[in-house]
Amino acid sequence: MLARITAIGFWESTLFSVDGSIGPRAELLPNLAKTQRQLPNLDAAFRQLGLDPTHPNYPKPSDLKILRNDTIAALILSQQMRAFHQWDAAFLEQGALLVANSNFIDDDVLDFEAIAAAVNQLQNAQDPATENKLFGSTISPLLPLRTLTNGAQSFIAQYLGFHGTATTYGSTGIASAQALRDACNLLQIGASPAVLVGGCHYANLFSFLNNCLLLSDTKGYAEASAASFLMLTPYDPGQTGPNHLHITQFYCELAALEGEHVDWLFYGGAFTPQQDAELQARCKHLCYREAFSWFAHTGNLGAAELGMLLAASANWLQIGQTAVIVLQDAYGVVELFKVQKA
Amino acid sequence: MSRAKVYILDTHTLSPLGLGTEALLASLQNQHQATAPISQFDAAGLSQTHACEVAQAHLAQLQELSEAWQVVAANDRKFALWASVLESKRTALQALFGKTSKARTALFLGLGANAFPVQRIAMSVADYSAFGLNEAIAQLNFYNGKKANSIFNHADLYGAYFAQEIAPFGFCRNLMTACSSSMQAIAFGAAHIMAGQADLVLAGGTDSIINQFAYISFGKLGVLSPDQCKPFDTGRNGTIAGECAGYTLLASEKFVRENCLQPRAALIGFGNSMDAYKITAPDPSGAGVERALRSALEMAQLPLDALDYINAHGTGTRSNDEAELRAIERVVGAAAPHIAVSSTKDRHGHAIAAAGIQEFHVLTTCMANDLIPANLSCSQPIQSSLALPFESNQTKQIRYALTNNFAFGGVNCSLALENLAL
Numbered sequence: 001m002l003a004r005i006t007a008i009g010f011w012e013s014t015l016f017s018v019d020g021s022i023g024p025r026a027e028l029l030p031n032l033a034k035t036q037r038q039l040p041n042l043d044a045a046f047r048q049l050g051l052d053p054t055h056p057n058y059p060k061p062s063d064l065k066i067l068r069n070d071t072i073a074a075l076i077l078s079q080q081m082r083a084f085h086q087w088d089a090a091f092l093e094q095g096a097l098l099v100a101n102s103n104f105i106d107d108d109v110l111d112f113e114a115i116a117a118a119v120n121q122l123q124n125a126q127d128p129a130t131e132n133k134l135f136g137s138t139i140s141p142l143l144p145l146r147t148l149t150n151g152a153q154s155f156i157a158q159y160l161g162f163h164g165t166a167t168t169y170g171s172t173g174i175a176s177a178q179a180l181r182d183a184c185n186l187l188q189i190g191a192s193p194a195v196l197v198g199g200c201h202y203a204n205l206f207s208f209l210n211n212c213l214l215l216s217d218t219k220g221y222a223e224a225s226a227a228s229f230l231m232l233t234p235y236d237p238g239q240t241g242p243n244h245l246h247i248t249q250f251y252c253e254l255a256a257l258e259g260e261h262v263d264w265l266f267y268g269g270a271f272t273p274q275q276d277a278e279l280q281a282r283c284k285h286l287c288y289r290e291a292f293s294w295f296a297h298t299g300n301l302g303a304a305e306l307g308m309l310l311a312a313s314a315n316w317l318q319i320g321q322t323a324v325i326v327l328q329d330a331y332g333v334v335e336l337f338k339v340q341k342a
Numbered sequence: 343m344s345r346a347k348v349y350i351l352d353t354h355t356l357s358p359l360g361l362g363t364e365a366l367l368a369s370l371q372n373q374h375q376a377t378a379p380i381s382q383f384d385a386a387g388l389s390q391t392h393a394c395e396v397a398q399a400h401l402a403q404l405q406e407l408s409e410a411w412q413v414v415a416a417n418d419r420k421f422a423l424w425a426s427v428l429e430s431k432r433t434a435l436q437a438l439f440g441k442t443s444k445a446r447t448a449l450f451l452g453l454g455a456n457a458f459p460v461q462r463i464a465m466s467v468a469d470y471s472a473f474g475l476n477e478a479i480a481q482l483n484f485y486n487g488k489k490a491n492s493i494f495n496h497a498d499l500y501g502a503y504f505a506q507e508i509a510p511f512g513f514c515r516n517l518m519t520a521c522s523s524s525m526q527a528i529a530f531g532a533a534h535i536m537a538g539q540a541d542l543v544l545a546g547g548t549d550s551i552i553n554q555f556a557y558i559s560f561g562k563l564g565v566l567s568p569d570q571c572k573p574f575d576t577g578r579n580g581t582i583a584g585e586c587a588g589y590t591l592l593a594s595e596k597f598v599r600e601n602c603l604q605p606r607a608a609l610i611g612f613g614n615s616m617d618a619y620k621i622t623a624p625d626p627s628g629a630g631v632e633r634a635l636r637s638a639l640e641m642a643q644l645p646l647d648a649l650d651y652i653n654a655h656g657t658g659t660r661s662n663d664e665a666e667l668r669a670i671e672r673v674v675g676a677a678a679p680h681i682a683v684s685s686t687k688d689r690h691g692h693a694i695a696a697a698g699i700q701e702f703h704v705l706t707t708c709m710a711n712d713l714i715p716a717n718l719s720c721s722q723p724i725q726s727s728l729a730l731p732f733e734s735n736q737t738k739q740i741r742y743a744l745t746n747n748f749a750f751g752g753v754n755c756s757l758a759l760e761n762l763a764l
Binding site for chain 2 (some may be wrong): 063066096097101104105127128129130131132133135136139140141143144145147148149150151153154155157158161162163164165166167168169170171172174175178181182184185186188189191206209210211213214250252253256329330331333335
């Protein structure tokens with residue numbers, strides 16, 4: 001056993017939980033998000049989070065100027081998990097915080113209309129100095145902070161009081177699995193007593209531009225904005241708790257699953273139904289009884305997908321049962337590991 | 343609790359101070375400062391028109407790449423630097439990665455954010471005038487031939503390039519904590535070996551903010567000096583932009599022993615911390631910096647008076663330098679007068695996400711050559727009990743040393759190194 005997952009929380013559109021509860025698989029709804037034309041011949045369905053500015057954990061107004069929507073969701077969720085699980089200040093201060101982001105650009109930053117205006121100005125400029133001046137006038141001084149890659153990590157540290165090791169992983173769905181593996185390393189070498197591993201994703205045109213052109217077929221493309229977190233502690237056989245999972249082993253490639261027998265396969269990272277089916281087919285080396293992917297219910301969840309898959313594992317595995325979690329990035333690279341219900 | 347020792351086999355960078363260790367050493371010894379007028383775009387009218395750039399001659403090997411990679415390199419300077427530095431050591435890297443199984447190797451990369459190639463987009467809007475801007479960008483982004491977009495790419499691209507063109511590896515991490523990215527990549531790469539998860543790790547990164555979009559953005563933040571970067575000077579008024587790509591090769595004791603290698607240095611500790619103060623400014627008390635330094639020294643199990651040199655973050659900004667010096671003073675206490683501290687950012691610029699690997703290479707080069715680099719641009723130093731060398735480099739054996747990097751958002755990282763040749 002490498003580590004123990006003692007808490008899971010997630011937020012995706014209509015799905016929200018601070019204790020990792022999902023409910024029966026049969027009651028999960030299909031993805032009803034409307035497919036819309038994004039680019040010529042390219043359609044996509046995006047699901048968004050309903051952020052409520054009156055929420056008691058909504059960020060301070062002074063911070064909102066430089067907060068992306070995915071970061072706001074991560075902040076609200078992590079604060080609610082802290083309250084629910086009663087993580088005290090000393091525990092968080094010593095703990096590590098590893099956050100994965102799969103999109104650092106939100107719609108307010110990648111405002112194509114504003115860029116178009118800037119581009120037009122550049123074309124009208126008579127000389128480089130005028131061009132720089134005109135272009136500069138269109139860039140907000142807050143832009144570098146709003147696109148700060150470690151924005152989510154830094155705000156969560158500030159709001160929850162993390163003072164220890166912290167970093168940010170990017171920039172696809174497998175980034176959170178990378179964070180999980182490093183979290184196990186930190187626990188193993190004693191560099192941190194506990195690690196909050198998180199992921200947040202903003203589904204928008206920028207994400208679509210990054211991903212869709214890598215696909216041979218974009219039919220049924222779907223993404224969802226989401227956030228998820230899990231608390232990881234060292235393996236302790238004496239510890240008990242509802243919905244706890246043990247991380248038992250990491251693998252470096254799908255072929256390493258040859259001959260492995262588990263109860264479940266949980267997989268994710270697809271952007272289209274075809275890719276989802278192909279990914280399950282790629283796991284042919286593994287012997288399993290049931291398989292699950294969030295894709296049909298939500299679309300691609302980016303860096304938040306790991307927490308959602310682990311929540312499903314924690315809910316649906318019986319005590320002692322095992323599962324392999326497989327995440328794939330836009331380039332077809334996979335991260336995979338095995339868990340066991342504690 | 344067991345911690346494996348992490349050996350440093352080789353470090354290699356492409357920076358404004360040259361390609362490789364020999365060029366870097368010559369530049370450090372000659373006290374060269376690479377600041378020059380910007381060549382990558384016309385900076386006329388901006389408050390800062392200079393930067394530290396990599397010489398274009400070092401990018402010549404890009405012409406050997408496939409057309410698809412060349413398209414990416416033309417739009418993404420940090421990718422161009424990354425491909426160039428790898429190509430310059432392709433044979434050596436392939437040989438080294440061939441010495442162990444793929445599953446026991448990993449890449450830990452510190453990367454900067456995507457830059458918008460505004461002028462390229464502007465030209466294409468004219469080319470695709472029949473479309474709207476979204477369509478123009480989509481057209482421009484597409485390149486049919488490789489699994490890579492032309493403009494906007496995920497951070498995973500840099501590992502994908504290594505896997506496709508250099509050697510397969512077991513795992514890759516992309517760490518994106520702005521100015522501390524590549525130093526954290528080295529720290530987490532070391533943790534991977536300490537935890538027994540790998541025998542060979544390539545850790546480093548690449549970044550450049552020398553483009554119109556980023557330069558105007560950073561200029562507006564007020565962090566770029568309008569004249570000269572002067573770390574630790576009371577008259578300091580900002581940093582100077584730089585760029586770099588590079589890596590260090592970290593190995594387990596098992597790998598070193600099995601391949602009869604004789605590394606000259608080891609990474610013996612690292613410390614990470616968060617200010618958790620404000621995203622827009624570092625904690626002026628330097629408490630977070632202090633925690634990172636203490637953690638690195640604790641892991642290294644180093645007595646304070648054993649420390650010979652600290653290569654500081656030393657950006658030359660008002661907010662960083664004094665807080666960093668005070669934090670170091672509090673940590674080392676009475677040993678302060680014996681510990682040399684300097685920043686070399688006024689020589690090579692601030693390479694943002696690649697600052698960590700750049701300064702790591704500076705440190706390993708200095709350790710191997712008994713060189714303490716001077717704070718060249720500091721004429722009116724901040725008062726400090728530490729030994730800040732000025733005007734000219736000093737000669738001194740460095741057995742134990744630290745290197746620091748800190749980032750926007752309050753991320754602090756410190757690494758402790760041991761010179762195994764002494």
